[in-house]
Amino acid sequence: MDLQPQLLVIFGSSGDLMRRKLAPALLRLAEQGLLPERFAVLGFARTEMDDDSFKAMLEDALKVDRKSDAWGWLCERIFYCRGGYGDPESMRLLKERVSELDEKFRLDGNRLFYLATPPEVFDDLVIGLRESGLNKSNGWVRIVVEKPFGNDLESAQNLNRLLWTAFDESSIYRIDHYLGKETVQNLLVLRFGNTIFEPLWNYRFVDHVQITVAESDGVGTRGRYYDAAGALRDMVPNHIFQLLTLVAMEPPISLEADAVRDEKLRVLKSIKPFEPEEVDENVVRGQYGAGEIDGHPVPAYRDEPYVNPNSTTETFVAMRLFVHNWRWEGVPFYLRTGKRLPRRVTEIQIQFRPVPYLLFPPETTGQLKPNLLTLRIQPDEGIILRVETKVIGMGMQVRSTPLDFYYSQLGTKIPDAYERLLLDAMRGDQTLFMRADEVEAAWRIVTPILHRWQTTPAPKFPNYNAGTWGPNEADELLRRDKREWLTS
Ligand code: BG6
Numbered sequence: 001m002d003l004q005p006q007l008l009v010i011f012g013s014s015g016d017l018m019r020r021k022l023a024p025a026l027l028r029l030a031e032q033g034l035l036p037e038r039f040a041v042l043g044f045a046r047t048e049m050d051d052d053s054f055k056a057m058l059e060d061a062l063k064v065d066r067k068s069d070a071w072g073w074l075c076e077r078i079f080y081c082r083g084g085y086g087d088p089e090s091m092r093l094l095k096e097r098v099s100e101l102d103e104k105f106r107l108d109g110n111r112l113f114y115l116a117t118p119p120e121v122f123d124d125l126v127i128g129l130r131e132s133g134l135n136k137s138n139g140w141v142r143i144v145v146e147k148p149f150g151n152d153l154e155s156a157q158n159l160n161r162l163l164w165t166a167f168d169e170s171s172i173y174r175i176d177h178y179l180g181k182e183t184v185q186n187l188l189v190l191r192f193g194n195t196i197f198e199p200l201w202n203y204r205f206v207d208h209v210q211i212t213v214a215e216s217d218g219v220g221t222r223g224r225y226y227d228a229a230g231a232l233r234d235m236v237p238n239h240i241f242q243l244l245t246l247v248a249m250e251p252p253i254s255l256e257a258d259a260v261r262d263e264k265l266r267v268l269k270s271i272k273p274f275e276p277e278e279v280d281e282n283v284v285r286g287q288y289g290a291g292e293i294d295g296h297p298v299p300a301y302r303d304e305p306y307v308n309p310n311s312t313t314e315t316f317v318a319m320r321l322f323v324h325n326w327r328w329e330g331v332p333f334y335l336r337t338g339k340r341l342p343r344r345v346t347e348i349q350i351q352f353r354p355v356p357y358l359l360f361p362p363e364t365t366g367q368l369k370p371n372l373l374t375l376r377i378q379p380d381e382g383i384i385l386r387v388e389t390k391v392i393g394m395g396m397q398v399r400s401t402p403l404d405f406y407y408s409q410l411g412t413k414i415p416d417a418y419e420r421l422l423l424d425a426m427r428g429d430q431t432l433f434m435r436a437d438e439v440e441a442a443w444r445i446v447t448p449i450l451h452r453w454q455t456t457p458a459p460k461f462p463n464y465n466a467g468t469w470g471p472n473e474a475d476e477l478l479r480r481d482k483r484e485w486l487t488s
Helices: 016-031 051-062 069-077 088-105 117-134 153-166 184-194 223-248 257-269 276-282 417-428 436-455 474-479
Strands: 006-011 039-045 078-083 111-115 141-145 171-174 206-216 283-285 291-293 297-299 316-322 332-338 345-352 372-378 380-391 398-406
Touching: 006 088, 006 345, 016 051, 016 069, 016 417, 039 088, 051 069, 051 078, 069 398, 078 088, 088 117, 111 117, 111 417, 117 141, 117 417, 141 153, 141 276, 153 436, 171 417, 171 436, 184 223, 184 257, 184 372, 184 380, 206 223, 223 316, 223 332, 223 345, 257 436, 276 283, 276 372, 276 436, 283 436, 283 474, 316 474
Parallel strands: 006 039, 006 111, 039 078, 111 141, 141 171, 206 332
Antiparallel strands: 206 345, 283 316, 291 297, 316 332, 345 372, 372 380, 380 398
């Protein structure tokens, strides 16, 4: 697929996202020959740098030198512009630079702006782009926005309204990097590229669904952001809800961006926001204390850098919710995510109902378990179906056997999510990006939880030790329903 000529302008290009994700993605795309010949990248940030020192910074991050073909090719197309976000004079200089590069590389006026900055400057940048007229050109203009998209329903609506003053919804690309993960996209193929799962994919056969996004890392150096956000905002309205919508959605009428996004939206709209008392019953929050991960001691959340020593921010959240429609009525979806859990694992588990009549008595044959389909998103990406089989021998013993497929068996490297998403934005495919109404529908579910938490005292934090699976209340949430978390 040939990409149109274009200029990629990255705001916040001296930052972490550029070094860790965007620059490696660009390099990989260049290595695979996927970037257009007529192409340039213009970094923009407050840090004092020029073109050369910017390239040197990237080389250091990428551990490459100019002798490598792909990097050498890219280097001829990388530039830097220093300035204040939204500051009129900086925007004027930026505009000059954009025109210059447009002419030099014959980019046909096509521009992709990428907001890789902290969210505090989103507003100024969007206003700056609008006021300077950078949002208009004789080619196409698109904007990529990184999460967080607001921190509650109202701020998300305000951000959307502001974006629309400068860009059309069809030019706005809200990144949720989970959608760029190969295994997440595979969900669509698994569900709609096979006939055997779909007839079972409903309340008649599914007992419940679990989604776990566990991290063994703590907050690292991101304490300042995280202490204001918390696990709920950081992970649920975006990554976890995206996984949930892909599991629960109806077959879209096509793979067109809006056809897929319409179906995902319908799922979110089928989840009834909690009443205040329902929050207490269905949502658990936790914060880690000191503990051990892989045999190494790790500090409590309150002792992490940039975290308030009396913080009541949650680093763990678990919840039970229902998707009210014909397919899913009565099937609980249990979601959980947290930092400093025993290991890093993201998986979706579809537990099917037990057999209707027990032909094999447990006293003589052993315990029969219900079928379980595990979609392992990371780290060991794969699909595992648990089936019950006979133990070889003269008796009639049963046991669980996994039918499994791991991506590692293919021996192909799985591309990073940013590679895919950057390429999609460059070619103008919005399928894997969140639409404004999806973002708002997600906040409509999460905001009542935030409100309830603001008005009720936090549990006595810390309430779980680093290296454990979260507070006891999270287990209790499932025990009440005579179920248990399946990852261990
Ligand atoms: C980010 C969150 O969006 O996703 C982080 O802000 C989290 O807190 C990260 O660690 C998880 O992403 P991944 O791809 O490592 O699962």
